[in-house]
Amino acid sequence: MATREPIGYRVGVVGATGAVGSTILEVLSERDFPVSELVPFASERSAGKQVEFGGRKLEIRPLSPETIDGVELVLSSAGGSVSAEWAPRFADAGAVVVDNTSYWRMHDDVPLVVAGVNDEAADEHRGIVANPNCTTMQMVVALKPIWDTAGIERIVVSTYQSVSGTGRRAIEELREQSRAVLEGEQPDPEVFPHQVAFNVIPQVETFSDGDDYTTEERKVMNETRKILAAGKELGVSSTCVRVPVVTGHSESVNVQTREPLSPEECRQVLAAHPGILVVDAPHEGIYPLAIDAAGRDEVLVGRVRRDPSHERCLNLWVVGDNLRKGAATNAVQVAELLHERGLVRAAPQPVGAA
Numbered sequence: 468m469a470t471r472e473p474i475g476y477r478v479g480v481v482g483a484t485g486a487v488g489s490t491i492l493e494v495l496s497e498r499d500f501p502v503s504e505l506v507p508f509a510s511e512r513s514a515g516k517q518v519e520f521g522g523r524k525l526e527i528r529p530l531s532p533e534t535i536d537g538v539e540l541v542l543s544s545a546g547g548s549v550s551a552e553w554a555p556r557f558a559d560a561g562a563v564v565v566d567n568t569s570y571w572r573m574h575d576d577v578p579l580v581v582a583g584v585n586d587e588a589a590d591e592h593r594g595i596v597a598n599p600n601c602t603t604m605q606m607v608v609a610l611k612p613i614w615d616t617a618g619i620e621r622i623v624v625s626t627y628q629s630v631s632g633t634g635r636r637a638i639e640e641l642r643e644q645s646r647a648v649l650e651g652e653q654p655d656p657e658v659f660p661h662q663v664a665f666n667v668i669p670q671v672e673t674f675s676d677g678d679d680y681t682t683e684e685r686k687v688m689n690e691t692r693k694i695l696a697a698g699k700e701l702g703v704s705s706t707c708v709r710v711p712v713v714t715g716h717s718e719s720v721n722v723q724t725r726e727p728l729s730p731e732e733c734r735q736v737l738a739a740h741p742g743i744l745v746v747d748a749p750h751e752g753i754y755p756l757a758i759d760a761a762g763r764d765e766v767l768v769g770r771v772r773r774d775p776s777h778e779r780c781l782n783l784w785v786v787g788d789n790l791r792k793g794a795a796t797n798a799v800q801v802a803e804l805l806h807e808r809g810l811v812r813a814a815p816q817p818v819g820a821a
C-alpha cells in the first residue's frame with residue numbers, strides 16, 4: 468500500500484520570541500502554511516515562556532540534539548552564531564533550514580533567495596537556504612523588473628532604517644529614549660552607538676578592521692550581486708543610516724540602466740510586478756511612507772523620476788516592512804516554494820560536502 472505524505476510539516480521556529488521570529492509565527496498562520504506541529508525554540512533565558520500559534524499556547528524549547536529531532540523545516544532567526552552551529556545540525560538531522568541571519572548568505576553552496584526574484588536558486592539547496600538582509604531584500608524586489616527590462620549598470624542607495632531591524636531590545640530603546648528626552652533627560656545608549664531618539668545615525672551595524680564601509684553596507688553590496696547573479700560589473704554603492712522609526716526601512720535608490728528607461732515605463736514595469744505597489748502622486752502628497760508600509764507585505768515604490776545629471780539614471784524611493792518582506796514573509800514564501808517544488812523532504816547533499 469502506498470504511504471501517504473502527512474498533511475503539513477513539523478516546523479521549527481528558532482528565535483520564536485524575537486522581533487522576526489514572532490512575525491514568522493504570525494505570517495505562517497496568515498498564509499495557512501501546512502504545519503502539522505510547530506516547535507518554538509529560543510534561548511535558555513526563555514525557558515518556561517510560551518508563544519501562541521494557531522490559537523494554542525506552545526512552550527518554548529531550548530536547542531538540543533533531543534529537541535531538534537524530527538523537525539522537517541526550520542525558519543531560523545536567532546543570530547549568526549546560533550545559525551552557524553545549529554543550521555548544519557538541523558540539516559544533518561534531515562531538516563531544511565531557511566535562515567534569516569547573515570551567517571550563511573555568502574557561502575557558495577547556500578542559495579540566497581528572494582521569493583519572486585530568484586526562486587529557481589532554491590532548487591540547488593543542500594539543506595540551508597539563506598534569506599537576504601532586509602535592506603537588500605526590499606531594494607532587489609524593486610530593482611528586479613528594471614533589471615529584466617533595461618538592465619542595470621550601477622546602483623547608489625542611501626537607507627533610512629528603522630530600529631526594529633536591530634530586534635526587540637532596539638524597539639524598547641527607542642521608546643524609552645523618546646520618553647526620557649521628552650522629560651528633559653539625557654539617555655545613555657545601549658543597543659545603538661548613539662542616542663537614536665530624535666537623531667539620525669550614519670552607522671548601521673559595525674566597522675570591520677580597516678573598512679570605511681559598515682558590515683550592513685557590505686551586505687547590501689555583496690548580497691545584491693549574488694541575488695541578481697551579477698558580477699563586479701554591477702556597481703553598487705551604499706550608505707546605511709539608522710533613523711528613529713519603529714518599523715519600515717526607506718531607501719533612496721539611484722539606478723543607472725543599461726538601456727534607456729523613462730520614468731513612465733519604469734512605473735509600468737514596477738506596477739506589473741507581483742509584490743510591488745507603486746505609490747506615486749507626489750504633487751498630491753502621495754508617496755511611500757514607512758508608517759504605511761509597516762504591516763504590509765508589498766514593497767512600496769514612488770518618487771520615480773529622471774536624474775537630471777544622467778540620461779540613463781532614475782531616482783526611486785523604496786519602502787518596505789523589514790520584519791515582513793524583509794524577513795518573515797520572505798522566509799515563509801521560501802518555505803512555500805520549497806513545499807511546492809517538493810524540496811522539503813528531499814534529502815539534500817549537506818552544505819560543505821564536495
Ligand SMILES: NC(=O)c1ccc[n+]([C@@H]2O[C@H](COP(=O)([O-])OP(=O)(O)OC[C@H]3O[C@@H](n4cnc5c(N)ncnc54)[C@H](OP(=O)(O)O)[C@@H]3O)[C@@H](O)[C@H]2O)c1
Nearest residue numbers: 482484485486487509510513544545546568632634635794
Ligand atoms: N529585525 C529585522 O528586521 C531582521 C531582518 C532580517 C534579518 N534579521 C536577522 O534575524 C536575526 C534575529 O533578529 P531579531 O531582530 O528577531 O532579533 P531579536 O528580536 O533580538 O530576537 C532574537 C531571538 O533569538 C533568540 N536567541 C538568542 N540567542 C539564542 C540561543 N543561544 N539559542 C536559541 N535562541 C536564541 C532570542 O531568544 P530569547 O528571547 O530567549 O533571548 C530571540 O528569540 C538576526 O540575525 C538578524 O540579523 C533581522
